[in-house]
Amino acid sequence: xxxxxxxxxxxxxxxxxxxxxxxxxxxxxxxxxxxxxxxxxxxxxxxxxxxxxxxxxxxxxxxxxxxxxxxxxxxxxxxxxxxxxxxxxxxxxxxxxxxxxxxxxxxxxxxxxxxxxxxxxxxxxxxxxxxxxxxxxxxxxxxxxxxxxxxxxxxxxxxxxxxxxxxxxxxxxxxxxxxxxxxxxxxxxxxxxxxxxxxxxxxxxxxxxxxxxxxxxxxxxxxxxxxxxxxxxxxxxxxxxxxxxxxxxxxxxxxxxxxxxxxxxxxxxxxxxxxxxxxxxxxxxxx
Amino acid sequence: xxxxxxxxxxxxxxxxxxxxxxxxxxxxxxxxxxxxxxxxxxxxxxxxxxxxxxxxxxxxxxxxxxxxxxxxxxxxxxxxxxxxxxxxxxxxxxxxxxxxxxxxxxxxxxxxxxxxxxxxxxxxxxxxxxxxxxxxxxxxxxxxxxxxxxxxxxxxxxxxxxxxxxxxxxxxxxxxxxxxxxxxxxxxxxxxxxxxxxxxxxxxxxxxxxxxxxxxxxxxxxxxxxxxxxxxxxxxxxxxxxxxxxxxxxxxxxxxxxxxxxxx
Numbered sequence: 001x002x003x004x005x006x007x008x009x010x011x012x013x014x015x016x017x018x019x020x021x022x023x024x025x026x027x028x029x030x031x032x033x034x035x036x037x038x039x040x041x042x043x044x045x046x047x048x049x050x051x052x053x054x055x056x057x058x059x060x061x062x063x064x065x066x067x068x069x070x071x072x073x074x075x076x077x078x079x080x081x082x083x084x085x086x087x088x089x090x091x092x093x094x095x096x097x098x099x100x101x102x103x104x105x106x107x108x109x110x111x112x113x114x115x116x117x118x119x120x121x122x123x124x125x126x127x128x129x130x131x132x133x134x135x136x137x138x139x140x141x142x143x144x145x146x147x148x149x150x151x152x153x154x155x156x157x158x159x160x161x162x163x164x165x166x167x168x169x170x171x172x173x174x175x176x177x178x179x180x181x182x183x184x185x186x187x188x189x190x191x192x193x194x195x196x197x198x199x200x201x202x203x204x205x206x207x208x209x210x211x212x213x214x215x216x217x218x219x220x221x222x223x224x225x226x227x228x229x230x231x232x233x234x235x236x237x238x239x240x241x242x243x244x245x246x247x248x249x250x251x252x253x254x255x256x257x258x259x260x261x262x263x264x265x266x267x268x269x270x271x272x273x274x275x276x277x278x279x280x281x282x283x284x285x286x287x
Numbered sequence: 288x289x290x291x292x293x294x295x296x297x298x299x300x301x302x303x304x305x306x307x308x309x310x311x312x313x314x315x316x317x318x319x320x321x322x323x324x325x326x327x328x329x330x331x332x333x334x335x336x337x338x339x340x341x342x343x344x345x346x347x348x349x350x351x352x353x354x355x356x357x358x359x360x361x362x363x364x365x366x367x368x369x370x371x372x373x374x375x376x377x378x379x380x381x382x383x384x385x386x387x388x389x390x391x392x393x394x395x396x397x398x399x400x401x402x403x404x405x406x407x408x409x410x411x412x413x414x415x416x417x418x419x420x421x422x423x424x425x426x427x428x429x430x431x432x433x434x435x436x437x438x439x440x441x442x443x444x445x446x447x448x449x450x451x452x453x454x455x456x457x458x459x460x461x462x463x464x465x466x467x468x469x470x471x472x473x474x475x476x477x478x479x480x481x482x483x484x485x486x487x488x489x490x491x492x493x494x495x496x497x498x499x500x501x502x503x504x505x506x507x508x509x510x511x512x513x514x515x516x517x518x519x520x521x522x523x524x525x526x527x528x529x530x531x532x533x534x535x536x537x538x539x540x541x542x543x544x545x546x547x548x549x550x551x
Binding site: 070072096097099100102104106107108110111112113123124127128182 | 412413416417418420421422423424425426427428432
């Protein structure tokens, strides 16, 4: 398993409990049905200020892990700590308090379709603060300016392109200067220009806000250019982790197939089926 | 044979437990909605906005339908009453039919198809496009912010719409009975005034429409909130809202009528 020299704090995630880690996940299991685990034995630490990617093929448990961190679901076994707080022990009010310090960018933005761009970004400020409307206006313009869409504040979400919608959603997610940003497949369905813009914004906003970011993605090139560290998941387990360079050099077959986009390998091209020749013979018989 | 009967017994069992679970879920949903209604009343603007969408935008269909139902009542009522030489009682017939029954019931059925289905589709799509999840991740409770204002808007607007339906229906009856056929205007209004009782007729009609408002809005919101987040899921939920609401309105109408008007 790869380790990092650049960020020694990652060296043995399951052993380290440091004040500098914003998130600590220890031996976490999750399942809907006990016979089929979604996550098993997950150990992970995410230090403050870093951008960390959780990668893996669809169905590997990435989004579930993100939901455990956001307190949407509770771990069946093990501990998820965010900023020192054990998420599974928080009540609804505690979870909401924690979430008010998080921002999340959803796969397709999830903008409120009945509100303008301005109202979308102002939503959290109006819900969680008693700021006067004049100050909210200034803050919204600041956030929209950061994503380059101050001029679009009057538009409705239906009038935005996919890339613009994602940027507005990003402005909304950073509305209250969160300590933790969660990105769920932020690059899906974007054109190359929008993709580059979003990638740069993730890094720039993370550094400017002094936040910590977790990017769940299967977009290899973008992720490896953007992040400080990568966890690779397969079948509910972490099978490798390291810096982007270490992941590129990783010879674990699963990681290699994923990073280089090979059609066949440990993840087979064919869905499990009977013998091909047998199926063809059956077809001939039916004919 | 034994295997087949075991399967059907199992099917009945599953149907029953699913039904009980669904009822429990619906009860919990309405309890949570009531419990989290504080935000809606503290920020009444949220309810007013929904009143516009559920109430004001339903006005056209309610008023036009009320007018036609009243006109048909005028025609049919006149046909029957003139056989007994009591056409002067046309106003009473139109008013009582509308205020006691047709107003609350037809207005509620129209409300279920117009506003109820829209509520289900809107909330279902909000769920499918992760807007509700986004709200939760922003530490805002969707029950308090999305469901409760719509619930109270439905409950408030339903009796008002039913009253407008009845008023428009009476006007339709007047147009056909008095203006078109020539029933005496004085007896049309005076008999109506003396025969329609505020408590027994109007208040009971308002109570009915309030109950229908609760039922329709509850069903519509529950179906939307619980809809599978797919195109088929939202479309199925919208259909279920209209079907279940309509059946609930007719069933509740029978129960309420049997308590309110027992021919005493």
